[in-house]
């Protein structure tokens with residue numbers, strides 16, 4: 221494993237790297253790294269290993285890619301990915317705003333939530349024959365992107381292409397065509413009748429800088445941890461700001477109750493109610509909120525707080 225800095229190579233923690241690059245291990249070099257080359261033999265790039273490196277331009281990588289591994293590398297233009305493995309985890313390339321094209325390596329079997337969320341320049345993505353599953357809001361915020369599929373997709377989240385404008389999905393091989401049903405079904409649920417995806421209805425994101433406190437950080441509505449305001453994808457859990465609630469009748473994440481509770485994502489819902497994760501802005505702590513919501517008796521218009529009672 222080596223990192224190139226202004227054409228001089230320096231070796232970092234070579235002895236420690238056998239097959240895994242540890243989580244966040246290179247963060248101390250974050251402001252200096254320009255190119256990353258992951259050498260043969262590495263099977264796993266740890267969580268946040270190369271996150272938020274403002275000068276990083278190119279990366280040659282391999283193995284499986286951990287959560288937020290390249291999250292927020294705003295100048296990353298070129299990624300060469302070979303010898304893939306397992307899952308590309310949460311938000312691994314999210315917020316890489318200059319990334320244009322990427323060929324995902326053979327060997328990768330799944331793409332987790334938010335992999336390419338807010339990669340606004342992304343134009344071409346080629347998926348390997350080994351890829352089976354595409355996760356939630358994988359391409360959130362991308363536009364005019366062509367996704368070429370070469371393998372049979374057996375699982376595609378209904379929100380995989382949420383808020384993607386002008387997306388074109390190309391089924392390149394016979395195997396890919398066999399996965400069409402799954403894709404079409406997922407897309408149909410999101411009312412995308414064809415593989416060409418239309419702009420989704422905007423969900424209102426609310427900025428919650430700790431209830432009025434001016435800060436450079438914002439809070440994730442899912443894990444309630446803070447992260448830099450300029451990004452829309454949480455590096456801790458992969459949640460994308462502005463995501464729809466899990467069920468249409470849930471309160472939308474970001475709603476403020478009683479002037480102090482910021483509603484997060486739902487943890488659980490049953491016959492009598494819904495439990496939400498929430499942030500108590502006064503006590504500055506995570507709380508759980510239970511909403512009395514008996515099934516079949518009440519309902520809600522998506523996006524509204526009010527409850528409709530059937531009589």
Ligand SMILES: [Zn+2]
Pocket residue numbers: 440441442443444445454455456457458459
């Ligand atoms: Zn989070």
